[in-house]
Each structure stands twice: as structure tokens, then as C-alpha cells.
Amino acid sequence: MSEQLGESERADHVELAVIGLGYVGLPLAREAASVGLRVVGLDRDPKIVAALNEGRSHVDDVSDADVRRMRAAGFTAYTDDACLARAQTVVICVPTPLGEDGGPDLGAVTSATRTVAGRLRPGQLVVLESTTYPGTTEEIVRPLLEESGLRVGEHFALAFSPERIDPGNTTHGLRETPKVVGGCTPSCSVQAVAFYGKIVETVVQAKGTREAEMAKLLENTYRHVNIALVNELAIISRELHVDVWDAIRCAGTKPFGFQAFRPSPGVGGHCIPIDPNYLSYKVRSSLGYEFRFVELAQEINRRMPEYVVRRAQDLLNTAGAPMNGSRVLLLGVTYKPDIADQRESPALPVARLLRERSAEVFFHDPHVAAWSVDGTSVPRVEDALAAAREHDLTILLQDHSAYDLPTLADTARLLFDTRGRIFRPGVEVL
Structure with missing residues (x-):
């Protein structure tokens, strides 16, 4: 499938265009497609676009089968922003990482907004879902869109709706989780509520965009x-x-x-x-x-990883083994159980601090095939139970359901449970 839009596709009516096909944007596209909306996606990464168009997912909560069903329902991913031109609604779901000044890096938001402005037409609804500080929609997004010559509330609608995606949560998905929506004007809110009402079970209308932005940060x-x-x-x-x-x-x-x-x-x-x-x-x-x-x-x-390593050192000392030269096995390096997402995982600083104290660090995670700390690979063990028997200390950092915790407690030489899952004599618990 080409990543560029053909002339026939340009003329087709599209009900939703999602910008940013990551852990927020792709589930939104999936849910919209599942209720019969015609959906397109825009992402700057050609590898992601190609994979999606081939029916392969890169997001934990969206399976390859989900993507294939999306494709069968008419979903196509693009790198060409021409796909925005015929969309009735455009939702921006791009990353907002932490900037050097301690605030959000809005580079991706401003870039996406300028892209939308270049394709903006009367009657469209634009929604920002990227997490940010109160005032962003009104102070950053609105002026950029109005550079098109169109005016919010008069020619097009603009709203903010905080994403509430909880990776790995099989009970409360996008459809079941109430959706907060705040528009720049009352008419903007009405249009945004009507759109999300097609996709989710409950829509909660905020007083305005600032209240919707604050709700996400408050949570x-x-x-x-x-x-x-x-x-x-x-x-x-x-x-x-x-x-x-x-x-x-x-x-x-x-x-x-x-x-x-x-x-x-x-x-x-x-x-x-x-x-x-x-x-x-x-x-x-x-x-x-x-x-x-x-x-x-x-x-x-922020200091909890250091506390964990200090406790680990005390545990080794009590067993008569110095941290220097000890073989330490880390179980679970993702930030949540049963997913592959490693963003901001405490496993990273724990491994770094262990290495600084000259420990030999190894890891196992059923969802992670390879892992590195500060550019240096951490050796992966294939059999967690066998490795726990051989290593001087095993630290349970993430309690994936794949781990047999009772057997682990019986097997490990020394076991430090940082998740409070194993309460029995001989197991150190955080």
C-alpha cells in the first residue's frame, strides 16, 4: 500500500483522521473503525505506517488481528498529510515528552497543528488529546490554526480531550472509560461531544479546554x-x-x-x-x-531506585556477599505488568546504580527480548527460575503474570520482592 494519497482517495469522505499512531492514537483509530467510521491515520515514521498497512501492530493493546480488522474496515495509514484534507474530524495524539525547562516539549504538537492548519477547511472539528498544561489549546493550538484565516467557533471547532489509555487494562478500555471533552466555545463542545459519543459509552463535558486539560493532570x-x-x-x-x-x-x-x-x-x-x-x-x-x-x-x-539498591546491598551483606562482583538478576524491566512498554521504568536507574557498585547485572522479562542501560546491553537469561538458582540475588521489579512466584521463592538463593507479592520467610519485601 502506498504511503501517498491517490487522486481517488483525496476525494473520498473521511470521518476521522488521527495524527500520531502510538499508544493513544492507534487505539482511538481502532475503536472508531470498529463502530463503522471511515478512519485514516497520519504518522511521520514510515516504518510504523508500512507495518500498519501490512496488518502489523507496534502497540501492546492493539493486536495484529485488530489492525487487520481495521484495514478490512477501510483504515489506511499515511505519511502524506493530504489525508487530512477530507476528514470531518482531526484528532492530534502526538507525544509531549518532558523538555529541558521541566515543561512539555510541544514541538510535535505545534508541528502537527501547523500541518492541520495547512489542510483546514470550514466545518472541521480539531481535537488535541496530547497531555499538556492548562492553556495549551487556547494559547498554542488555536492561534496556529487561525493563521489559516478560519476562526474557531465560526468556521471550525476546536476542543481538548485528555487521553485516558491504561496500557494492559483489559477491563477499562477506551470505549468503557468516560471521555472528558472541553471545547473552546459552547458550539465546539457540542460538536466534540457528538463525535466522541459515537465511539465511547460515556462523554463528560468540561466547562472548557482548560478544565479538560487540568482534569488529566489532576488525575x-x-x-x-x-x-x-x-x-x-x-x-x-x-x-x-x-x-x-x-x-x-x-x-x-x-x-x-x-x-x-x-x-x-x-x-x-x-x-x-x-x-x-x-x-x-x-x-x-x-x-x-x-x-x-x-x-x-x-x-x-525519584529516590526509590536508590533505596531499592541500598536494601539489595544490605541483603547481600547479611548473606556475607559484597555487592562488588555479585551476580544480580532483575526480573521484569517494564513499567507495568504484562506489557512491553519500558518508558520511565524504574528498572533502568536500578540497573545503573547496581553497575555503579560493580555488580554483574542480568535480566529476564517475558515481554522484552533485548535491554540496554546507557547504551550498554544487559545480558538476558532465558530461564528465570534456573537463573534465580544460580545468581547471588534476584530482584523482582515487575510482577508479570508469567512468573511462578511461589516456585521463584523456593528456588532463588536470595529474593528481594519490590512488589509485595511474596510474603514468606526468607523473602525480603520492600
Whole structure:
């Protein structure tokens, strides 16, 4: 399939064009195609485009069979932005990584917006789904689109709808998760709500784009702060001779006023360790002071890999083995169980710190074939249980369902469980 649009295709009516076919954009395209919408996708990576058009997925939550069904329903991926010209709705789902100034790098957003502006026509709906700070849609996206000469609310509609994709979640997919939508004007909101109402079960209308943008950051800041709280409690509880895991279990029996969060070796993925920075950046740049809750949570969660390595060193010392020269096996290097996504995984700083202390680091992950730290490959073992028997220390960093945890506990020489899954004598738990 050509990545360029033919003349006959240019004239076809398209109900949705998705810009950015990653972990947000591709599930959206899949759901839209599944309800009968004609969908096209635009991505700057020709390898991704070619693979999708051949029926192959690069996203954990979208299978090759899903892509083949999308193709059968008329979906085509392009590198040619001419595919935007006939789309009734254009949704921008490009990455917003953390920039050097601590805020989001909006380079991909501005580039995508300029591309849309070049193809913008009256009656279109444009939606930004990329996570960013409150004000981005009005202050960055709107002016760029209006350089086309068309006006928001008069000639075209513009809205923000935060993505709520939870990789690996088989219970709450895109369709089942309520979709928050905020438009630049009331008419923009009406048009955006009507569009998403075709794809998801519940649409929640926000007061405006800023409220929709803030909702996304609030969700992830809430989790970030509470994870930091329980991580610090884990450190404190050990010093106070308290079993923090049992305390959490007991507190979790309260039927109101409490939600259980659990300690971890650190936070990973794009959302938790990255998104709260956008809010912190906006507060700092616009109001001139720090968002102290976020700053403190970042500090606590960032130091968890160092705490894990310190505990690992203590465990080896207790067994009469120095960290220097010890063979340490890391199990699970992705940021969530049962997915291949490694973004911001705490496994990376853990491995780095172990190497700095002259440990020999090995890894196993059923979802990762090869892994490197700072450009240097980490040897992969094929049999996790056999390797745990041979290595001086095994650290469970991610509790993939493929791991036989009871057998692992019986097999490993020394086992450090950072996920609180194995409670038995001889197993060190975070």
C-alpha cells in the first residue's frame, strides 16, 4: 500500500483522521473503525505506517488481528498529510515528552497543528488529546490554526480531550472509560461531544479546554502524590519495625475515605512520572512559585531506585556477599505488568546504580527480548527460575503474570520482592 494519497482517495469522505499512531492514537483509530467510521491515520515514521498497512501492530493493546480488522474496515495509514484534507474530524495524539525547562516539549504538537492548519477547511472539528498544561489549546493550538484565516467557533471547532489509555487494562478500555471533552466555545463542545459519543459509552463535558486539560493532570498528580506518600511510609515503617503491607491491607478494609496505594521501586510510564511536571511547570512559569506537593512527590519517587539498591546491598551483606562482583538478576524491566512498554521504568536507574557498585547485572522479562542501560546491553537469561538458582540475588521489579512466584521463592538463593507479592520467610519485601 502506498504511503501517498491517490487522486481517488483525496476525494473520498473521511470521518476521522488521527495524527500520531502510538499508544493513544492507534487505539482511538481502532475503536472508531470498529463502530463503522471511515478512519485514516497520519504518522511521520514510515516504518510504523508500512507495518500498519501490512496488518502489523507496534502497540501492546492493539493486536495484529485488530489492525487487520481495521484495514478490512477501510483504515489506511499515511505519511502524506493530504489525508487530512477530507476528514470531518482531526484528532492530534502526538507525544509531549518532558523538555529541558521541566515543561512539555510541544514541538510535535505545534508541528502537527501547523500541518492541520495547512489542510483546514470550514466545518472541521480539531481535537488535541496530547497531555499538556492548562492553556495549551487556547494559547498554542488555536492561534496556529487561525493563521489559516478560519476562526474557531465560526468556521471550525476546536476542543481538548485528555487521553485516558491504561496500557494492559483489559477491563477499562477506551470505549468503557468516560471521555472528558472541553471545547473552546459552547458550539465546539457540542460538536466534540457528538463525535466522541459515537465511539465511547460515556462523554463528560468540561466547562472548557482548560478544565479538560487540568482534569488529566489532576488525575495523574493525585496518583503521583499518593504513591510518594506510601513509598515514604514504606521507608519509615521499616525503621519503626512496622509491616507497611499489613497496615495497608488493614486500612483497605475501610469502606469509605481510603484508597489503597502500594509501595514500589519507583514510578514509570509517561503519565505518573511526567505529567505532574507539566502542572508544576505551569504554576512556576505563570504564577512564580513552586507546586510543593508535586515537587516533594517527585523527590520521593525519584529516590526509590536508590533505596531499592541500598536494601539489595544490605541483603547481600547479611548473606556475607559484597555487592562488588555479585551476580544480580532483575526480573521484569517494564513499567507495568504484562506489557512491553519500558518508558520511565524504574528498572533502568536500578540497573545503573547496581553497575555503579560493580555488580554483574542480568535480566529476564517475558515481554522484552533485548535491554540496554546507557547504551550498554544487559545480558538476558532465558530461564528465570534456573537463573534465580544460580545468581547471588534476584530482584523482582515487575510482577508479570508469567512468573511462578511461589516456585521463584523456593528456588532463588536470595529474593528481594519490590512488589509485595511474596510474603514468606526468607523473602525480603520492600
